[in-house]
């Protein structure tokens with residue numbers, strides 16, 4: 001029980017930091033509707049952050065499409081937050097540690113947290129590099145992972161939580 005609670009406490013910290021880091025970078029513009037952020041954590045320390053760019057094609061996005069054989073990314077080489085994050089992690093560390101935690105979240109133009117489950121192609125990349133500890137936003141204060149666990153946080157206090 002103690003270990004489980006400790007794990008949940010670390011997770012709460014991670015989700016709290018991910019929210020803060022994302023809102024720090026949130027700059028809405030008239031050309032973009034969805035703002036996805038992906039943050040990798042080593043323990044509870046954020047080590048890399050990226051965001052999507054649906055406006056400008058990107059050579060690295062194309063390379064990710066080639067490397068992981070994803071036709072959609074070869075045809076539409078725009079950075080998704082998760083694929084871009086993996087690309088940055090590979091550039092920086094050369095390898096990916098499967099115990100790193102990934103948090104993905106989406107903020108809409110009004111500043112509300114929305115569903116940010118990784119798309120099919122990003123999911124393939126995450127699985128290929130062995131990242132399985134992935135949490136994505138569902139809506140304000142609610143996250144979900146690959147085991148279908150729902151994690152509810154109180155982003156105002158960050159002291160109350162429950163795992164359904």
Ligand SMILES: [Zn+2]
Pocket residue numbers: 080081082083118119120121122123
């Ligand atoms: Zn994606």
